[in-house]
Amino acid sequence: MASSSELARRLQDAFGDLLSAPSEFRGEIALTVLDAERIAEVCAFAKKECGFDLLLDLSTVDNYGSDPRWMVVYELYSISSGCHLRLKTQVGEEQSELPSVSSVWRAANWHEREAYDMMGVRFRGHADLRRILMWEGYPYFPLRKDFPLAGKPTDLPNVAFTRPAPLEGGPFVTSAGGKDSGVREPRARTSET
Amino acid sequence: MASTTPLSGTAVSTEIGYNSKIEGEVVHTQLDSAINWFRKNSLWPMPMGLACCAIELMAAGASRFDISRFGAEVMRFSPRQSDVMIVAGTVTYKMALAVRRIYEQMAEPKWVIAMGACASTGGMYRSYAVLQGVDNILPVDIYVAGCPPRPEALLDALMKLQGKVSREPITRILKRDSGPAEYGRMGMRLPGVPDSGKPTVHV
Numbered sequence: 001m002a003s004s005s006e007l008a009r010r011l012q013d014a015f016g017d018l019l020s021a022p023s024e025f026r027g028e029i030a031l032t033v034l035d036a037e038r039i040a041e042v043c044a045f046a047k048k049e050c051g052f053d054l055l056l057d058l059s060t061v062d063n064y065g066s067d068p069r070w071m072v073v074y075e076l077y078s079i080s081s082g083c084h085l086r087l088k089t090q091v092g093e094e095q096s097e098l099p100s101v102s103s104v105w106r107a108a109n110w111h112e113r114e115a116y117d118m119m120g121v122r123f124r125g126h127a128d129l130r131r132i133l134m135w136e137g138y139p140y141f142p143l144r145k146d147f148p149l150a151g152k153p154t155d156l157p158n159v160a161f162t163r164p165a166p167l168e169g170g171p172f173v174t175s176a177g178g179k180d181s182g183v184r185e186p187r188a189r190t191s192e193t
Numbered sequence: 194m195a196s197t198t199p200l201s202g203t204a205v206s207t208e209i210g211y212n213s214k215i216e217g218e219v220v221h222t223q224l225d226s227a228i229n230w231f232r233k234n235s236l237w238p239m240p241m242g243l244a245c246c247a248i249e250l251m252a253a254g255a256s257r258f259d260i261s262r263f264g265a266e267v268m269r270f271s272p273r274q275s276d277v278m279i280v281a282g283t284v285t286y287k288m289a290l291a292v293r294r295i296y297e298q299m300a301e302p303k304w305v306i307a308m309g310a311c312a313s314t315g316g317m318y319r320s321y322a323v324l325q326g327v328d329n330i331l332p333v334d335i336y337v338a339g340c341p342p343r344p345e346a347l348l349d350a351l352m353k354l355q356g357k358v359s360r361e362p363i364t365r366i367l368k369r370d371s372g373p374a375e376y377g378r379m380g381m382r383l384p385g386v387p388d389s390g391k392p393t394v395h396v
Contacts, residue, residue: 133287133322134287134322135287142321142322147321148321149319149320149321150319150321151320151321151322152321158290159290160286160287160289160290161286161289161290162286162321162322163325163329164321165315165318165319165320165321165323165325166319166325167319
């Protein structure tokens with residue numbers, strides 16, 4: 001039975017310079033696909049030749065302030081061998097688009113819709129790239145780093161509206177070690193200046 | 194406790210307060226209290242279950258806690274037949290106008306219980322996605338603390354609502370013409386939602 005690192009090596013043999021050397025962290029193997037345009041090709045090979053028949057998760061990371069800004073992470077699993085493999089690829093902000101893997105794993109359909117909804121990364125070739133959590137017409141991508149935690153005011157008549165949430169200094173205003181709950185959990189955080 | 198002297202050949206009768214021989218089959222009361230008594234003991238809930246509070250709402254309806262002791266066991270999934278909307282859970286902005294529409298579909302008289310921290314204030318969700326309290330869009334009668342509240346807390350809210358219903362000057366309300374559509378029971382102004390306007394579209 002093949003291990004994760006053997007399967008990663010098999011992918012490397014097939015794609016050569018397209019993949020970075022596998023990195024290992026706490027027993028988890030990750031490969032970086034250097035050209036995001038070829039991610040669907042790598043994924044199709046991983047499914048067909050390496051037995052990664054399950055896409056556990058597809059997520060995006062916002063490396064705000066650095067270029068390329070987006071990192072898309074694919075968490076693969078093989079039911080037959082029990083191996084995990086993580087594929088990463090990076091996309092620049094001005095492009096914000098990469099090929100869909102929904103034709104490889106149907107599970108990618110909703111994951112890619114969520115990534116589009118929350119981060120604004122588009123997946124080319126996706127059959128139905130609509131928002132999945134927010135409503136059609138919501139103008140922002142709320143998991144981007146430059147989107148405020150409290151949200152922004154919007155209004156789409158007869159569909160939905162939003163208002164910024166009152167954060168009062170943070171989502172959870174606590175200060176440990178106070179002698180009573182009024183000190184430990186104040187209604188608002190006072191300015192530290 | 195007063196007991197009458199037993200007459201020969203008749204059963205011993207004990208009378209407490211009300212003498213049907215003298216007063217007949219008549220109960221004297223005020224119309225207000227009679228109508229309110231009917232109403233408060235038959236509050237049909239509209240279970241607006243949106244999150245984990247709905248599980249406690251179900252527990253309140255089940256045998257251990259038995260909401261039917263308070264006449265509120267007839268959960269109606271049609272707003273047309275409901276009296277009290279129990280908003281049980283997190284109201285997201287995506288759901289907010291649907292909750293508002295269901296409230297507007299309920300016939301007068303109608304009441305709202307905001308069950309739990311989320312429905313009352315947004316709870317722990319200080320977030321772009323969650324309405325910060327259902328009282329932003331509905332006139333709430335009773336707030337229930339807890340995350341989620343125990344079924345007893347919901348029953349307590351129901352009893353408090355019964356107390357509120359029994360104090361309503363209902364004949365005056367029934368006689369008065371109903372106001373404009375945006376005015377609810379007792380002329381209460383419904384909280385507004387923002388005016389229409391084009392959202393800024395982020396490309």
